Amino acid sequence: xxxxxxxxxxxxxxxxxxxxxxxxxxxxxxxxxxxxxxxxxxxxxxxxxxxxxxxxxxxxxxxxxxxxxxxxxxxxxxxxxxxxxxxxxxxxxxxxxxxxxxxxxxxxxxxxxxxxxxxxxxxxxxxxxxxxxxxxxxxxxxxxxxxxxxxxxxxxxxxxxxxxxxxxxxxxxxxxxxxxxxxxxxxxxxxxxxxxxxxxxxxxxxxxxxxxxxxxxxxxxxxxxxxxxxxxxxxxxxxxxxxxxxxxxxxxxxxxxxxxxxxxxxxxxxxxxxxxxxxxxxxxxxxxxxxxxxxxxxxxx
Amino acid sequence: xxxxxxxxxxxxxxxxxxxxxxxxxxxxxxxxxxxxxxxxxxxxxxxxxxxxxxxxxxxxxxxxxxxxxxxxxxxxxxxxxxxxxxxxxxxxxxxxxxxxxxxxxxxxxxxxxxxxxxxxxxxxxxxxxxxxxxxxxxxxxxxxxxxxxxxxxxxxxxxxxxxxxxxxxxxxxxxxxxxxxxxxxxxxxxxxxxxxxxxxxxxxxxxxxxxxxxxxxxxxxxxxxxxxxxxxxxxxxxxxxxxxxxxxxxxxxxxxxxxxxxxxxxxxxxxxxxxxxxxxxxxxxxxxxxxxxxxxxxxxxxxxxxxxx
Numbered sequence: 001x002x003x004x005x006x007x008x009x010x011x012x013x014x015x016x017x018x019x020x021x022x023x024x025x026x027x028x029x030x031x032x033x034x035x036x037x038x039x040x041x042x043x044x045x046x047x048x049x050x051x052x053x054x055x056x057x058x059x060x061x062x063x064x065x066x067x068x069x070x071x072x073x074x075x076x077x078x079x080x081x082x083x084x085x086x087x088x089x090x091x092x093x094x095x096x097x098x099x100x101x102x103x104x105x106x107x108x109x110x111x112x113x114x115x116x117x118x119x120x121x122x123x124x125x126x127x128x129x130x131x132x133x134x135x136x137x138x139x140x141x142x143x144x145x146x147x148x149x150x151x152x153x154x155x156x157x158x159x160x161x162x163x164x165x166x167x168x169x170x171x172x173x174x175x176x177x178x179x180x181x182x183x184x185x186x187x188x189x190x191x192x193x194x195x196x197x198x199x200x201x202x203x204x205x206x207x208x209x210x211x212x213x214x215x216x217x218x219x220x221x222x223x224x225x226x227x228x229x230x231x232x233x234x235x236x237x238x239x240x241x242x243x244x245x246x247x248x249x250x251x252x253x254x255x256x257x258x259x260x261x262x263x264x265x266x267x268x269x270x271x272x273x274x275x276x277x278x279x280x281x282x283x284x285x286x287x288x289x290x291x292x293x294x295x296x297x298x299x300x301x
Numbered sequence: 302x303x304x305x306x307x308x309x310x311x312x313x314x315x316x317x318x319x320x321x322x323x324x325x326x327x328x329x330x331x332x333x334x335x336x337x338x339x340x341x342x343x344x345x346x347x348x349x350x351x352x353x354x355x356x357x358x359x360x361x362x363x364x365x366x367x368x369x370x371x372x373x374x375x376x377x378x379x380x381x382x383x384x385x386x387x388x389x390x391x392x393x394x395x396x397x398x399x400x401x402x403x404x405x406x407x408x409x410x411x412x413x414x415x416x417x418x419x420x421x422x423x424x425x426x427x428x429x430x431x432x433x434x435x436x437x438x439x440x441x442x443x444x445x446x447x448x449x450x451x452x453x454x455x456x457x458x459x460x461x462x463x464x465x466x467x468x469x470x471x472x473x474x475x476x477x478x479x480x481x482x483x484x485x486x487x488x489x490x491x492x493x494x495x496x497x498x499x500x501x502x503x504x505x506x507x508x509x510x511x512x513x514x515x516x517x518x519x520x521x522x523x524x525x526x527x528x529x530x531x532x533x534x535x536x537x538x539x540x541x542x543x544x545x546x547x548x549x550x551x552x553x554x555x556x557x558x559x560x561x562x563x564x565x566x567x568x569x570x571x572x573x574x575x576x577x578x579x580x581x582x583x584x585x586x587x588x589x590x591x592x593x594x595x596x597x598x599x600x601x602x603x604x605x606x607x608x609x610x
Binding site for chain 2: 029101119128143181
């Protein structure tokens with residue numbers, strides 16, 4: 001029954017449906033990546049005495065990468081976000097999982113209210129959350145700092161050793177509720193028969209959590225972990241907003257801040273491009289590395 | 302990489318009303334004692350305090366004068382003057398705040414709308430047609446989910462400025478139209494929820510492909526589309542890096558960028574401290590209300606994207 005003409009027409013249908021997205025995807029994903037890679041291997045060279053003979057762009061290979069990686073401030077910024085991730089990702093995932101399990105436990109009351117309360121900060125843009133917490137960190141304005149001082153505790157939340165964790169607090173505050181929602185949604189998909197079976201086997205509440213709920217939460221835990229890792233590497237708005245109130249934050253505090261600063265303050269697009277490529281590679285490596293680790297360990301699960 | 306079919310999701314209408322309050326059905330499963338109830342409630346209250354305290358501070362601070370913002374106890378009211386603060390926020394600099402709000406609505410509304418439609422179209426095509434290059438396209442798009450948006454923004458700015466697009470509405474809108482995660486969700490949702498027989502039947506009835514998509518497919522995919530729209534809307538609304546990089550004309554700013562520009566001038570013009578706080582309050586409250594009201598849509602869509610280990 002189907003003749004040739006309509007079949008060929010049918011082949012065009014999926015192409016027509018995918019084309020608009022694909023075009024824009026190429027324009028906003030593939031092209032910028034390609035362009036960043038191109039920019040990162042080029043540089044501006046000045047010719048003539050004192051560089052007055054004009055400038056032109058030349059291929060320099062990996063020089064921008066070696067420049068970036070031998071720049072102490074940039075390397076330190078990478079170390080800083082890795083340290084940040086090593087602490088913040090586990091704290092975030094553990095806190096979210098803990099709250100989700102509490103909300104899902106039989107003893108929980110007013111689940112609807114608590115879930116909404118935890119989720120609220122997700123609606124607050126990162127910059128606004130940072131402005132908000134900024135006020136809560138500055139002595140003289142902050143009721144928290146002032147309150148603690150009355151109790152004889154003087155903490156400098158914006159000092160060199162603490163400000164990174166003050167930023168971690170903002171990020172946790174913003175996104176924990178979202179993760180809780182993901183995890184609670186996953187917990188609700190667990191069939192009641194599983195709990196029934198666990199009960200017949202005489203499992204305590206803790207054993208049910210350990211042997212039924214946590215294993216079934218795995219997919220959602222992996223998802224939240226990967227997104228938290230990617231989010232961590234993008235750290236930008238929080239340190240930028242806190243910069244005016246904390247002398248410990250410099251213009252290369254995070255890799256992102258450094259790339260932004262190279263591009264817009266120092267007009268060094270080529271170095272900025274190399275830094276952006278390194279950042280994307282790091283995000284890829286960490287996310288894939290984590291997924292592989294999980295797959296290897298849980299191959300039999 | 303192992304992003305696979307999702308775990309079956311919660312019914313969209315929050316179908317288990319009893320367990321929503323955590324009271325009835327599960328209490329027989331794990332023995333609930335008064336002690337555990339007190340402990341659990343105590344922990345939940347403590348967590349709620351942590352998440353709500355800054356919001357409460359914002360409410361109180363938005364009613365204060367610049368002087369008492371710095372000079373009075375932060376967690377209690379002092380000569381509330383919310384209305385005059387509000388008046389100042391919306392009228393300052395030829396009502397630039399209202400323009401920022403309208404820009405944010407435009408970026409987030411139009412951006413999320415178009416992104417959702419494009420994701421639906423390509424997700425449906427990737428799920429329901431077989432054609433050459435299909436799997437390649439899908440893996441490339443999935444890779445896009447893992448690329449930090451901020452790594453893209455700088456090179457995109459350079460490209461856009463070459464094309465004369467930087468510092469325009471398009472500079473923020475075009476990237477907002479693309480949601481790789483939306484395509485991923487749509488493909489999974491379409492594969493699971495649209496029966497091939499239905500499409501065949503519609504074709505036999507003589508319906509064109511566009512008609513099938515708009516009448517049948519979009520209707521079936523509505524729950525997933527609402528989720529994608531919400532994600533994209535909040536993502537664009539909260540985005541800071543892209544507009545910061547792209548825009549230099551403050552008339553094109555979204556609210557996030559506008560408020561930080563006020564904040565950065567505040568040490569020269571102290572009244573801007575109060576306006577930053579007041580402006581933040583005004584911008585955050587509607588979104589918070591929407592967030593809570595639309596929670597069930599979020600929940601129904603969230604597990605669709607789960608990664609299976």
